[in-house]
Amino acid sequence: MLVAVAAAPNQPLSFVERDVPEPGFGEVLVKVTACGVCYTDLDVLQGRWPIATFPLVPGHEITGTVAATGPDVTWPEVGATVGAQILGDSDRHCDYCVRGEQILCPHKRFTGISFDGGYAEYAVLQADFVSPLPPTLDPVAAAPLMCAGLTAFNALRRAGIAPTSRVAVIGGSGTLGTLAVRYAVAMGARVAVIGRSHRGAEAARALGAERFVATQDTDPAVALQTWDGGADIVLNAAPSTAAAAAAFPGLAPDGTLVLCGYDQEPLSLPTDPLVLGRRRALGNPSGSPHDARDTLAFSAAHGIVPEFTAIGLRDANAALEKMAAGQLSKRAIITFG
16 A cells, blocks of 8 residues: 655655555555545644654544454444544543544544554554444545544533534634634524635625625734624634634633634733623634534535645645645545545
8 A cells, every 4th residue: 555654754755565564453444535635733743743753654534344353342333434634543541532532532542643644555553443434524634524524623612612603714725724603603603704804705705604804904912802802712723822822812701712723822811801791712722522413513504614725745845845835725635546
């Protein structure tokens, strides 16, 4: 099988042939249909994840078909169509795991970071960490739902979205941001999008946003304060902690700032608005297996999948370079024939 391997951080992927692996106890062998090229992949390959183990096969937005099962695996069956997310394993016995919050497990392991992922024709995955793919979802278009979709959907739920909510999405032009807008609209919320320029205004409104705020000429917090008293949720999909902090004063009382995107700068928030308005800041590291299933079910019910560009595995380096340069307008998805 053809595999893309990162030998070390800050080195281009190399493409090698390997034998198809065999699944072990509790594992399944998945013939990969598609794997999204995620910004987290770029962070890993640029050395921003110290826990990453090199050499490494990246990729965690995976869809495919179960080709074989390991010992004692009764589900999923061979032939099942499944998706795999960034959360790939946990200890299964801690308090977080037993209540279904494996994403908080102190011993969790990440697909394409702690062990080999989906930039390959076949991937070995933990059977209880894959999710059944609804038959109405295109398995290629659905690949980014396993990370960008899951992260956006779960962030809105964790922030307490309701049909009466006003939701502001920072960075609404990327895959995570556009999915957040579409999920929020489908949940009945009113949506505003915050971008740096007016370039994304038309696209935001086409997704269902009622407002667009361009930070190049408008303070985002001031703009949100004029929106019936502020946003109930500000979801930061941009890779900028400063962008999230700038919008925080635009929250209504009892509002929530949720970080899906961020950088290495610390989050600094004004104390009086935080305390006196009972506002809060929330981090959202993707989700657990039950969250992935809910994301896929909601996406299927509402026909929500991202726009994408299909590429071959050997095109992955070029896609990552364009991503690093900010030149990708759609999610690149590696497909396997």
